[in-house]
Amino acid sequence: MEDNKEEKLELIALKSFEEEAELYKVVDFLNKSLREKKLMFGIAKDDKEGFTLSIYEI
Structure with a gap:
């Protein structure tokens, strides 16, 4: 049986x-700066003409 190591956010x-x-520039900066700390940032447009910033631990 193979040991498949999937990264979970x-x-x-x-x-x-x-x-x-x-x-988006802030998100890009955070992703580049904190990648080694196993953090990932995302941005998405929401339904209310606003944006949502997400922070994930990888």
Whole structure:
């Protein structure tokens, strides 16, 4: 039996914002800076014309 090691993302926090501005640049910076700490950040447009920032532990 093979030992398949799948990375599982665990959501740590979620925050919604009304405006994007340059939020994607912040997310990119955080991903590059905190990759070694096993953290991953994501941004998604929500239904209310705002954005949601997600933080995951890998």
